[in-house]
Amino acid sequence: MQSGCRPWLVRWIPALLIMLLSQAHSEDAAQPSVSIAVGSWPPFLSTTQQHQGHIAHLIHGVFASQGYKVELHFMPWARAYREAAAGHHDATAIWMDEEERHLDFHYSAPVMDETFVLFHRRQTPVQWQQFSDLADLSLGGGIAYSYGPAFDQAIEQGVLTLQRVSTTEQNLKRLDAGYIDAFPEEISVGYFNLRQLSDLKHSITHHPKPISKNQSFVLFPRTQERSKVLLRHFNNGLKQLRENGRYQQYFDDFNAGKYDPMYNDVSEQLSDK
Numbered sequence: 001m002q003s004g005c006r007p008w009l010v011r012w013i014p015a016l017l018i019m020l021l022s023q024a025h026s027e028d029a030a031q032p033s034v035s036i037a038v039g040s041w042p043p044f045l046s047t048t049q050q051h052q053g054h055i056a057h058l059i060h061g062v063f064a065s066q067g068y069k070v071e072l073h074f075m076p077w078a079r080a081y082r083e084a085a086a087g088h089h090d091a092t093a094i095w096m097d098e099e100e101r102h103l104d105f106h107y108s109a110p111v112m113d114e115t116f117v118l119f120h121r122r123q124t125p126v127q128w129q130q131f132s133d134l135a136d137l138s139l140g141g142g143i144a145y146s147y148g149p150a151f152d153q154a155i156e157q158g159v160l161t162l163q164r165v166s167t168t169e170q171n172l173k174r175l176d177a178g179y180i181d182a183f184p185e186e187i188s189v190g191y192f193n194l195r196q197l198s199d200l201k202h203s204i205t206h207h208p209k210p211i212s213k214n215q216s217f218v219l220f221p222r223t224q225e226r227s228k229v230l231l232r233h234f235n236n237g238l239k240q241l242r243e244n245g246r247y248q249q250y251f252d253d254f255n256a257g258k259y260d261p262m263y264n265d266v267s268e269q270l271s272d273k
Contacts, residue, residue, distance in 0.1 A: 140183030148212025
């Protein structure tokens with residue numbers, strides 16, 4: 001007997017495919033989307049990271065748990081703030097808490113904790129208890145970078161002087177070469193960059209005493225009626241992820257280097273469930 005498809009099956013296959021595609025399109029269209037303006041802050045938010053960084057991945061996961069899909073729009077930080085405040089986006093991420101920003105935005109629950117420390121060479125450790133102890137050191141820093149109110153005030157008052165450059169990578173290389181004695185950086189950002197500079201990772205470490213600690217938030221514009229609803233859903237989703245352990249998993253995967261650009265098999269290990 002000659003094998004082959006039965007005539008009725010041949011007639012129904014195209015119709016079945018059309019029905020399935022239409023259903024998938026309808027379900028996708030029905031899923032509400034959230035437009036978020038973000039600045040680039042490797043490795044937390046970056047187009048070069050897996051999943052655009054673990055904080056971007058976390059934000060996607062939080063909203064996905066509430067039935068939303070997320071569209072991230074990368075742009076300069078000042079523009080992200082301005083466009084979100086004007087209502088051109090549903091939110092902007094992530095920002096430290098500053099009093100004047102509350103005039104423009106509703107703040108989410110804290111998304112992440114940030115810890116800024118001093119990086120130094122292992123062979124020449126830094127000892128300090130108060131900022132004046134650092135006055136005689138040659139310190140590096142980032143252009144237009146804030147290190148917390150107290151440290152920034154010490155700079156403004158002339159207690160500390162920073163040689164500022166554009167990137168953390170530059171500061172690490174200058175530190176290794178002895179051009180500076182130490183520089184402040186968010187601890188995860190510092191060690192992410194050290195992972196990319198494998199020849200330096202054994203010669204540089206950090207002082208255990210933080211120079212500042214703060215939290216970062218997703219901001220929802222006060223100009224939009226939808227903001228309070230999105231804020232409530234985001235906070236609910238964030239709470240759920242903290243309770244079920246998925247929140248911590250994003251950070252564990254980040255610390256293991258699984259969001260780094262060259263990590264292998266990341267799509268399997270970091271897939272949303």
